[in-house]
Structure formats: C-alpha cells, structure tokens
Amino acid sequence: MLDIITKNDFSVKPAPVSVELQQEIEQFYFWEAKLMGDRNWESWFTLMSKEIEYWAPIRTTRIMRETEKEYTDKNGFAHFFDDWNMLEGRIRKIMSDVGWSENPASRLRHIVSNVLIWKGAEEGEYDVSTSVITYRNRQERQADIFSAERQDKIRRVDDERGFEVVKRKILLDQSTVLSNNISFFF
C-alpha cells in the first residue's frame, strides 16, 4: 500500500536555505512547468522518480470544528492516486492520437510560485511546497482555471535533470471540480 506524506509535514515555517539552492529548485520547477506547457510529456515524465507517488485527494466543505476531515486520506477516494506504472499508462494515453480528451490537445500553462523549501530526512532530499495556477484552454472556447498547492518530496540526482520528484500531493482549491475532465497533469 502506498504511504503518502501528510499535510502536517508542511505546516512549520522552513529554516532559511541558500539563495543558490532556492534558485536551483525554482529553476527545476519552472522547467517542469515549461515541459508541460510544451506538451513534452515524455520529458516531463522523466522528472518523476520510479518510486513516484502522485496523489490528489478530494477536498470537501466541512464545518470548522471538522476541518481535519477536509481532505480524503490515503484510504479514501481521490482525483489522482498513481504510482509510476499508472502514470506511465497515462503518458501513453495523452501522447496517443486516439486519446480524444487531449487530441486535439489542450493549451496549458502552469504558473508556479511561492516555492518553500524544507531540508528532507536524507541528504539531497527536500520537501517543497509550491503554489500552481493552471490555465487550460481547449477547442473553440473552453477555458478552465485550477489553483492548487503541491507538496513534493524531491531528490537530487546526478544527471542533467538536477532533481526528481519522489512524492507529489496536489491540494486543489476546488471541491466540485469545475471542469468536464482532468486530462492533464499538475
């Protein structure tokens, strides 16, 4: 069973990191976003570790005293709950010419900001919180906007990628998804 990071890991203010590290990690995310905007899904997928846990729990509206139940947990339902194999199948779908939800393809833009970095448990590992605004426009006049926090665990790698994403938790700012599908990635 997948063991997924919990929200609480990100609720303590991070200790300062060097400007170089901040810049390096931000550049990693900007490049990742560019690959998605360019629909270069094959290259984007190489940034995901073989151990990737790619999870987007469902967000619900709760009374304040029950806020801890706002998101589904790892035993619950989700928008994404993928391992590497599942994601690999999705990549083949999105790149095929018979995946009608993305053929013709959406025009996608991910704006990544608010990059907060925590030193991870292991040397070269970092927990990173980013805010993402995703604009999706398709066909004649469909336009969707998504907003989310991504809570990642990334790991330094010894090749031109710089880092790979080991865990990603996507916290959407919608309870009812205001779109006809989610046919792309965050």
Next chain:
Amino acid sequence: MTNAPHTASSKTYTDEDIKNLVDTKTGKYSPEIYTSEELYQLELEKIFARTWICVGHESQLPNYGDFQSAYIGEDPVVVVRQKDNSIRVFLNQCRHRGMRICRVDAGNARAFTCPYHGWAYDSAGNLVSVPMETEAFNDALKKDEWGPKQARVETYKGLIFANWDESAPDLDTYLGDAKFYMDTMLDRVEGGTEVIEGIQKWVIPANWKFAAEQFGSDAYHAGTTSHISGIMAGVPAGTDLSQVQPPTDGLNVYIGNGHACGLFLRNPMFYQVIVGPAVTEYLTQTSYPEAVERIGKERADINLCHMNVFPNLSFLTGINTVRMWQPRGPHEMEIWSFTLVDKKAPDAIKQEWSRNNVRTFSAGGVFEQDDGENWNDIQHVLRGHVAKQQKFNIEMSDHTVRDAEPGYPGKSFADTYGEEAARNIYAHWARMLTTSDFSFLDSVPTLKAAE
C-alpha cells in the same frame, strides 16, 4: 466555463408532442430532449420529484448524527443517520425564509442551526428551538408544523434512496428486476459492500441523459472508438492492441421501469484493463466460488454490467464505480461518483480497487476523460437551430432483438452491442413526462433475496 446558457425555447409541448419526440418503431428521436428548458422543468417535476433517487450509501453514515448533503434533482437534501439507526432525508431548506440549513458536504451533528435567524432543527429535522420564542412569537409558533419537508426513505443492500411522492410504489417494486443485476455488485460476498470514503464531484456541460443512457445501454462506445486510449493506458507498454479484443458475448437488457443494463459475459478483459490483475484475480478466482454460491453462476459470470437505475443512478458492477448524474439545467450535469468495495475484501485489494477507479472512472480517469469530451461537444453542437431539428439514430439491433438468455430477467433483449435498452429508456422517459399516476410502470416480479 464554456458558453453562456441557451435562451429558453418558447415552444409549448403537448403530451402528444412529447411522445412524438421518441419513435421506437423507426429508431429515431429528437435531440430536443437534451436542450428544451420546458422539458427540463417537466423532468424535475414528473421524474425527479416522484421516483426513487439515490442519495448515498449506508456506510457513509455509520454513526448517529452522521450526515451528508445530497440532491434529488435540483432540490438539496440532508441525509442523516438517526438514533434508532434509521435514516432521514429532508429538504435542505429552513421553513422561515428558506435559508440552506446545512452548508457543508458531510459531518456529524446533533442539530442543524439555521445561520439566518437561528431556528434549530434536530437530526430528524424537527424544529426544536426558535430564538426569542416568547418575546417574538408569544410562544404561539406551532413548531411541530414547521420542520423541513421530509422525503420517504428506503434502502437496498446499502444504497439509500429517497422519494418525495407519497403515492409512488415502494422501492422494491420500483427497482423490480434491476435488483437482480445490482446484486452482482452489492451482494456477491457475505457482508456486502462499503464505500471508499469521498465523493468526487465534477461538472460536465451536457444533459444528464447522455450519461444515464450511456451507462444503461451503450456498450458500443466502449467496444469501438471512445475508450481505445483508456484500454491502452491499462495494458503493459508495447502490447499489441489488436490482441486486446473487447468481449462480444453478452446482452443489452431493458429491465423495465426505465432501468437498463448491458452485460459482458465470461470474458474479464475489461476487468483486466480497468481494475487491474490483482482485483481481477480477486473477482474471478478468490471470491468467485462464494459469488457462485450466493448469486448463482449466471450472475457470477457477468464480467462487468454497465447499468442505469432510472433516472440517474449508474454503475459498473465489478469495477464498482457508482455515480449520480445530477441534473443542472438542460445543458449541464454534475457527476457525483464514489467507489464501492466488498466489505470483507483484504485491505490491499480495497485500495487497489479504489485507486484503479481513480485511474479509470473519475474526472481524471483514462476512460472517463473521453466521455466528458464527447458529451461536452454534443451539447455544444446542439446550440444550433438546425442541429436541434435533426433526428438521432437509435435503431441498432432493431432487427436483431433476441430472446432472453435463460437466467437473465428483463423486458427485452438484444446482443451486447445493441440499443434495445436505449430505445426503451427514452420511451419510458416520454411516458413519465406525460402520465400523472404510476399506471405506466411495468409490472415486474419481485425477486427473492439472495440467501
């Protein structure tokens, strides 16, 4: 999100007009059924306000005071577990000025206090306290007359249904032979099913009947073009897709009372590519003998039944995705979807089941993404004046309607890739809109419950 709503048509439909929209003899029907504001309002009145509508599953409300929000058509309701373990469903509307009483998706509460002026209702929906009852009402307010409107509530093997209409037949009669097919999901092993927590909700700018009819009758889109890429995503890289043949052995069944389904028999191909090898093994091997014992070989051998319980409750048995197609005007629906698993299945199988539903049948599902795309585009085309005048084709299997296969109940049958069920769903829809009592309901025999 996409386009502004259409302007309402000024046409006024007579009963005769409505019946003529669906011609089952020639296999033609009018797409006005997907676009007319007038027909939509009639649907809310004649269908949603007088049939049994699913509002959830009992396992979502295990304890006294557990509640969740749901909808009967466009009417918001609160579904609440009572102290005596029964379930109440009442309109989510305060009787003072009509404020929404419960404004969250789910939770646990002993009382619901209206945020506007503070009228408070207990978990059964009784008005129990009114601020300044003496000063403002001189203690004359008859509180017992001012609770929110209550619906009738009945359950079938865990699924909770509600109905506003006092004169409607009971749930058992209404479901009729649908229960036989529902049991392939709800009753295949001891202990029944439970919900994986969380209802996924999303919006498709298309009429709710596209989805209801597709789940009820349309194996054609799954066996042909729509889901090729979904199948591709579920097989190992490099698989020769021409070797992955959709099953052809099966039935298209009009069950009666608007309910319909399609069966794939004795070929678990769709299980493999949708829920994956571990759950397929659980379904077709580990738990198969018990399923045969409980529900018989005919039903244990159904390797996926796509089904719609009229009007808007659909599922894929085996895959165990359950969804309510919530109508939101003629041009939009909300999908409310959750996953059921056998309560006694091992935890690892439950999670695998759930994760594969997320992967395939959800807003981001590799199958469902493409359904969302089709319905969206159909509805968009129907903005056209000329497009609305065209007739659509429901003649498939018209000439090959067949006898029932022994052991499978229903009113009429076609082969797997047939539209016998679709024709009858739409005919039933027209009957419901044009009849005020329940005389049109098919008389379906009551089934014996599985031992």
